[in-house]
Amino acid sequence: MMSRLVSSVSLVFLVLLLVLPLLMIDGLILSVGDVSYDSFVGCLVFLLCFYLASLLVSVIFDGTMRAFGGLFKRPVSNVLFTVVNFWVSLSVLLWMDLYVESITISFATKVVLVFIHTLLFYLMHHLSDSTAKASEVTESLDPVVKEALRLLENEDPVPCVETLCLRFPDRTKKDVIRIVHRLHSK
Structure with a gap:
């Protein structure tokens, strides 16, 4: 019982740590923008619902975009992900605004809000790409990777493994299968 309570509190604290910076940025945008709302708590709930809805819809679209992302080079793929994320988030926000009557946000403020979210998404996506490239450089020094590259020139993946x-x-x-699969799919 006590361990469940501690883990639940820890989970809530972790979620707040992740969402709090977004709430602060969005609160600043909403306080500067053309927004009217019945209560501050209602505004926070609206933002949290927006985050959740946007996350759920983005998961679906991101999966689809990743499937098509292999067709494009990395920079084009990143820009495509960013544009789709912007339109998905804006669509979610417009849809939510239709059904929530306690908060009214001008279209310009919605665009700024979604633009900031998209910019943060792009930066996180770009950061993860940079981290992946750094790990590839480190991994390229691995003797298994060097040997796999040499073997894949003349062999299929299964005999190579x-x-x-x-x-x-x-x-x-x-680990060997993962390395060979990654190198073979390049």
């Missing part, structure tokens, strides 16, 4: 597992018994087969 078998050969690498024999040559590097200290590496797990799952």
Whole structure:
């Protein structure tokens, strides 16, 4: 009982830590923008509902965009993700504004709000790409990666995995498969 309470409180605290900066930024935008609302708590609930709805809809669209993202080079794919995220978030906000009567936000303020969210999304996406590139540079020094690159020039992935597992018994087969799959799909 007590451990569930502690874990629940920890989860709520973690969510607040993640959402609080967004709430502060959005609160600043709403206080400067053309907004009218019945209560401050209602405004916070509206923003939290917007985050949740936008997250749920974005998960669907992001999955679809990732499926199509392989068709484009990385910079084009990032811009495409960003544009789709902007329109999805704006659509969610416009849809919510239709049904929530206790808060009224001007269209310009909605665009600024969604633009800031999209900019943050793009920066996070770009940061994750930079982290992935840094890990690729580190991984390229790995002798398994070098050997896999050499083997993949003449062999299919399955015999390559078998050969690498024999040559590097200290590496797990799952790790070798992951390396070969990543290199083969480039």
